[in-house]
Amino acid sequence: MPTQTKILVEKRMQFFLEHCQNKRNKSRVDVYMDNLKAVSGKEIYDLEGQDVLKFLIYKDVNDSGRTLIHHSQCPNIGLKTNADCLDKVKCGMRHQSESMRVGIIDKLRKGFEEVGKKGTYDQFTHLGDPTRAKEVSEYMAFKRREQGMCGVLPEQAKHISRVKMDKLMVNMYGKILGLKRGVRRLKVKQRRAMYAYCYAVIKRLAGAGHVIAPNTIRIPNNGGLVFNCTWDKTLTMGSHCFGIVCVKAKEPWCAHCLIDDWVHEAKTFGMSFHKGLLFPKINTDGSVKMKSRWNSKDLSETLKRDLQSFNLYEGETPHSFRHGGTANSLKQGKSLEDTMYLAFMKDIRTAQRYSRGLRVLFPNFDWKEVGVGSQDTPIDEDALMKQMLTWKAFSECKPL
Ligand SMILES: [Zn+2]
Numbered sequence: 001m002p003t004q005t006k007i008l009v010e011k012r013m014q015f016f017l018e019h020c021q022n023k024r025n026k027s028r029v030d031v032y033m034d035n036l037k038a039v040s041g042k043e044i045y046d047l048e049g050q051d052v053l054k055f056l057i058y059k060d061v062n063d064s065g066r067t068l069i070h071h072s073q074c075p076n077i078g079l080k081t082n083a084d085c086l087d088k089v090k091c092g093m094r095h096q097s098e099s100m101r102v103g104i105i106d107k108l109r110k111g112f113e114e115v116g117k118k119g120t121y122d123q124f125t126h127l128g129d130p131t132r133a134k135e136v137s138e139y140m141a142f143k144r145r146e147q148g149m150c151g152v153l154p155e156q157a158k159h160i161s162r163v164k165m166d167k168l169m170v171n172m173y174g175k176i177l178g179l180k181r182g183v184r185r186l187k188v189k190q191r192r193a194m195y196a197y198c199y200a201v202i203k204r205l206a207g208a209g210h211v212i213a214p215n216t217i218r219i220p221n222n223g224g225l226v227f228n229c230t231w232d233k234t235l236t237m238g239s240h241c242f243g244i245v246c247v248k249a250k251e252p253w254c255a256h257c258l259i260d261d262w263v264h265e266a267k268t269f270g271m272s273f274h275k276g277l278l279f280p281k282i283n284t285d286g287s288v289k290m291k292s293r294w295n296s297k298d299l300s301e302t303l304k305r306d307l308q309s310f311n312l313y314e315g316e317t318p319h320s321f322r323h324g325g326t327a328n329s330l331k332q333g334k335s336l337e338d339t340m341y342l343a344f345m346k347d348i349r350t351a352q353r354y355s356r357g358l359r360v361l362f363p364n365f366d367w368k369e370v371g372v373g374s375q376d377t378p379i380d381e382d383a384l385m386k387q388m389l390t391w392k393a394f395s396e397c398k399p400l
Pocket residue numbers: 069070071074075076077082085086091
C-alpha cells in the first residue's frame with residue numbers, strides 16, 4: 001500500500017472508530033444499565049434477579065410511566081383519572097407492560113450479554129442473565145394481568161390532535177410576535193416550522209433533523225414544497241418523496257409558509273440553504289451547530305417544553321405526529337368539518353381498531369344502512385368511526 005493510501009485508510013479508520021464510540025456513549029443500554037447500578041448500588045457483575053425486579057418496580061412508581069392503572073376492585077375502573085381513587089398505590093401511573101419489556105428489559109439484557117452474563121438464570125448461584133430470573137417474568141405476567149383487568153389496550157400512543165396542533169401554532173405565533181429579532185425568536189420560528197413539517201408530512205419527529213435543504217423542491221407559483229427524504233429511522237437508504245401544498249388561504253396555518261418564514265429569518269443571520277440542512281441546530285450566536293442534528297429525543301423534549309409553556313402538554317411522545325388520518329384527510333380533500341370531528345376523538349387509533357374489528361365480526365351487516373358509504377362507494381372508514389360515536393351503549397352522545 002502506498003504511504004499516501006495508508007494515511008487515508010488510517011484517517012477513515014479513526015473516523016469510523018469515533019463513530020462507534022459516539023454511538024456507544026449515547027446508547028439506551030448504557031443509560032438503563034447505569035440507572036440499574038445506581039438504584040441497586042451494585043456493579044454489573046454483582047447484580048441479581050432481585051435487583052432487576054426492584055428496578056422495574058422502581059420505574060413503575062417513580063412517575064416515569066404514562067399508563068393509568070386501576071386495581072381490579074377499584075370502582076373507578078374505566079376512568080382516565082385516579083384523582084378519586086382510595087388507594088393511590090394500587091391505582092397509579094405505570095409503564096405499559098409491552099413497552100417495559102421492549103424499552104427496559106431488552107436493553108438491560110443486551111447490557112448483561114455484553115459482559116457475558118447470558119442464558120438461563122440460576123437463582124442460587126446467580127449465574128446467567130438476571131433479566132431472565134423467575135421473579136422478573138412473574139412481575140411482567142402480573143403487570144399484563146393487572147393491565148388487562150382494567151382495560152388497558154396495548155400500545156397507547158398519544159397523538160397530537162388537529163385542534164391541539166392549531167392551538168400550538170397560534171400560541172407560538174403569539175410568542176413570536178412578542179419577541180424582538182434575535183436568536184431566541186429565530187429558534188422559536190425554527191421549532192414552529194419543524195412541528196408544522198412533522199405534522200403535515202413526516203409523521204416521525206426524527207426525520208425533520210435530516211432534511212437536506214438543497215433537495216427540497218418548490219412547486220411552481222409557490223404552491224407548496226416537495227421533500228426528498230433520504231434518511232429514515234431504519235436507516236434504509238431508499239428515497240422517499242412527499243410534498244405539502246400551500247393552504248394559507250384555507251387553513252389556520254400553512255406548513256409551507258411557516259417553513260419559508262423560518263428560512264427567510266435564518267438567512268438574515270447568514271445561514272445558507274443552498275447547502276446543508278433545512279433545520280440545522282443553532283448555536284447561541286445564531287450560527288449553525290455542525291456537531292449534531294435534531295434527533296427524536298431532542299425534538300420530543302422541546303415539544304414537551306413548548307406544549308407545557310402553553311398548558312397543552314398531555315404526555316405527548318416522539319411519535320405524537322404519527323396521528324394517522326387527520327392530515328391525510330386534509331390532503332385527500334375531505335371536508336374540514338369531518339377532519340375536525342375526527343380530531344375531537346381522543347384516540348383515533350382505538351376507533352379505527354374497533355371499526356375494522358366490527359367489520360370482521362359482522363361481515364354480512366349492511367353498513368350502508370347506518371349511513372356509512374353508498375351503493376357504489378366502499379365503506380368510508382372515517383364515516384364509520386364518526387357513526388361509532390353515536391353507538392355508546394351506556395352514555396349520552398353529545399352532538400358536536
Ligand atoms: Zn382506581
